[in-house]
Amino acid sequence: MTTEETILNKILILITNHFATPELAFNFFDEDNDQKLTKGEIVKLLKEAEISGFIRGIVSSKLIDGYDKNTDELIDWEEFKLAIAKIKKSDS
Structure with a gap:
């Protein structure tokens, strides 16, 4: 399982x-x-999903980059x- 899949699974579990x-x-x-x-709100979600504090900022930026369709950040x-x-879908 990749790091991305692990993070997404933790979010789904939360x-x-x-x-x-x-x-x-x-x-x-x-x-x-x-x-x-x-x-900041996404970082709090990641904290609750037990994503390491070291990478929360990076992950939150990547989530916004990947899912922000109207580019308002x-x-x-x-x-x-x-x-x-x-x-x-990726979990199944």
Whole structure:
């Protein structure tokens, strides 16, 4: 399993074990309720998913680069849903 797969699996485990739906997870980490996750909010999600502090900043940037379709440097709900769907697909 690659490092990327390991990280994505930890995120999926966090979401499925601690939240009834991905939307509840998104809303929990969207601290300012603007319906978008900032890099800082993503870092907190990664911390909760037990991703090493050393790489959280790098991983959060890579997640934004990979899933931010409208290039606003934020992850909105639609982008988050696509990311979760991709994580679930790669897990099966």
